[in-house]
Amino acid sequence: MSQFTINLLFVGASFALYFGIAIWARAGSTKEFYVAGGGVPPVMNGMATAADWMSAASFISMAGLIAATGYYGSSFLMGWTGGYVLLAMLLAPYLRKFGKFTVPEFIGDRFYSKTARMVAVACLIVASVTYVIGQMAGAGIAFSRFLEVDKDTGLIIASIVVFFYAVLGGMKGITYTQVAQYCVLIVAYTIPAVFISLELTGNPLPAFGLFGDHAGSGMTLLGKLDQVVTDLGFTAHTADIDNKLNMVLFTLTLMIGTAGLPHVIIRFFTVPKVADARWSAGWALVFIALLYTTAPAVAAMARLNIYTTIYPTGDYTQPISHAERPEWMKNWEVTGLLKYEDKNGDGLIQTYNDKSEAGKALAEQNGWKGNEFTYNRDILVLANPEIAQLPGWVIGLIAAGGLAAALSTAAGLLLAISSSIAHDLVKGSINPDLSDKGELMVARITMAVSIVVATYLGMNPPGFAAQVVALAFGIAAASIFPALMYGIFSKKVNDKGAVFGMLAGLIVTLVYIFMYKGWFFIPGTANLPDNAANWIMGINPLSFGAIGALVNFAVAFGVSSVTEETPQEIQDLVESVRYPKGAGDAVAH
Structure with a gap:
């Protein structure tokens, strides 16, 4: 049986499962469409939340980021998982206590302002749309390799699948589908990692294998990797970083961005009780940890495997020839995500850091004319089983897992967008008398339109698509998170403070x-070089969400201090939300 047929069987079986769940869990009311009827058990909700969160960025990209950046990549692990701690402790139970459908609805009622609600809708749409571009692009990458279609065709297939179970089932269908998708993606991620860890270290647990001994070299795995990459002119994988401020700010941006992402928050509106919201966050952390403790090992082992494949003897003067390259390289060259350029004309593959002093010395010593081998770091996880020459069924499994990760988060994001437009914009402002049946129809139409827009943006990404995930987190951190924190914990911040704070x-x-x-x-600043020498106080643009949040906090507090006091009934509402004794009984009158 060919590898293509195996991939098709695994992907087709997973899609059939998702379709079956969508038909079984079809939403029949707005409550089922927005919050799955409010009756999802905590363990199941935690699993669905983990799938919603572990997007293409986590499944496909994170290991590639850690492989490329080494120690600095731990920011992603600390920031994303730390955000769930904030959710569990500071937001989830209180928002569930409030008993509403959407984040903008909470902000609009708490700050007694339709303007605040509309600003929250705008922030939610900007953050969610930027995020969903990355998910659709991730689905395109997975499809282009494993189903042997071009990226655009892959995007269209992914869109049809999401359209079916998201538009039909809403949050109810998405929730149960995401439970299935979590099972698919976590099995797909860990099985190859176990095989590779056994092969390289003899330890079946990748997280322990990462700090174990490398088979055959007498060194630790990380020590061996550091030796190889530094010999080739790259920075050591475990090297410390100079700019600690950026690392702290970036980690903080990811943390509060996680706690402010609407598609994650709405998952905590789906459980029966307030206590279940906190338990859901706890279970989500457990399920997320299974992948996140494995990712650093996958990153290190995949990077080491690539270099030892090209230099099998360990002698950098004797790389393999392009004609004798392994099958996995040939497969990924077809996608355009892996490239070879014979700069020497010798037919051999030389790969090294030709921009470093060590790399230049290596090139001069061996007569090399520049690095000849490049690859998109997003392929590492997907190519890992092929690099390690694992069985064909493992490759098929990783194909299904990568698609499950991209589609699960895309569905959650699209639901957040459609619910905000249908419930907060149409029902909340344009037509308050809209019936439940009419609102459900608007929600489904909005979802369908959102899928079309997301597909188009996936095919024609704007210039910032490569930074889309970090941008989405920065927006959520700077706009939504402070409003939620003030809404729950401060009686003094009023409607004007919330609006000006979010906008600022x-x-x-x-x-x-x-x-x-x-x-x-911006006159005088447009197209400034994107490097540390030009950044204000050395702050990376992708770390700026934390600064934006501080600006939001300060402006909201300052404006509230010089304007009228918050009405007494709103102060009473905040007081009731702070004591989560039951769900849905803290409603403004």
């Missing part, structure tokens, strides 16, 4: 990011 945090963050990426014209 959003604008200052977007402007700072845009002026270094060349996406937005």
Whole structure:
């Protein structure tokens, strides 16, 4: 049986499962469409939340990021998992106590302002749309390799699958589908990692194998990797970083961005009781940890496997020839995500850091004319089983897992967008008398339109698509998180403070990011070189969400201090939300 047939069987079986669940869990009311009827058990909700969170960025990209950045990549692990601690302790139970359907609805009622609700809708849409581009692109990458179609065709297939179970089932269908998708993606991620860990270290647990001994070299695995990459002119995988401020700010941005992402927050509106919201966050951390403790090992082992494949004898003067390259390289060259350029004309593959002093010395010693081998770091996880020459069924499993990760998060994001437009914009402002049946129809139409837009953006990504995940976190951190924190824990912040705070945090963050990426014209600053020498106080644009959040906090507090006091009934509402004794009984009158 060919590898293509195996891939098709695994992917087809997983899609059949998702379709079956969508038909079984079809939403029949707005409550089922928005919050799955409010009756999802905590363990199941934790599993669905983990799938919703562990997107293409986690499944496909994170190991590649850690492989490329080494120690600095731990920011992703600490930031994303730390965000769930914030959710569990500071947000989830209180938002569930409030008993509403969406984040903008909470902000609108708490700050007694339709304007605040609309600003929250705008922030949610900007964050969610930027995030969903990355998910659709991830689905395209997975399809292009494993189903042997071009990226655009892969996007269309992914869109049809999401359309079917998301539009039909809403949150109810998405929840149960995401439980199945979590099972698929976690098995797909860990089985190859176990095989490779056994092969390289003899330890079946990748997290322990990462710190174990490398088979055959007498060194630790990380020591062996550091030796190989430094010999080739790269920075050691375990090397410390100079700019600790950026690392702290980036980690903080990811943490509060996680706690402010609407598609994650709405998962805690789906459980029966307030206590279940906290338990859901706890279970989500357990399920996420299974992948996140494995990712650093996958990153290190995959990177080491690539270099030892090219230099099998360990002698850097004797790389393999392009004609004798392994099958996995041939497969990925077809996708355009892996490239070879014979700069020497000798037919051999030389790969090294030709921009470093060590790399230049190596090139001069061996007569090399420049690095000849490049690959998209997003392929590491997907190519890992092929690199390690694992059985064909493992490759098919990783194909299904990568698609499950991308589709599960895409569905959650699209639901957050459609529910905000249908419930907060149409029902909340344009037509308050809209019936439940009419609102459900609007929600489904909005979901369908959102899928079409997301597919188009996936095919024609804007210039910032490569940074889309970090940008989405920065927006959520700078705009939504402070409003939620003030809404729950402060009686003094009023409607005007919330509106001006969200706008200030959003604008200052977007402007700072845009002026270094060349996406937005600011006289005298447009197209500034995106490097540390030009950043204000050395702050990376992708770390600026935490600064934007501080601006939001400060502006909201300052404006509230010089304007009228929050009405007494809203102060009473905040007081009732702070004591989560039951769900849905803290409603403004």
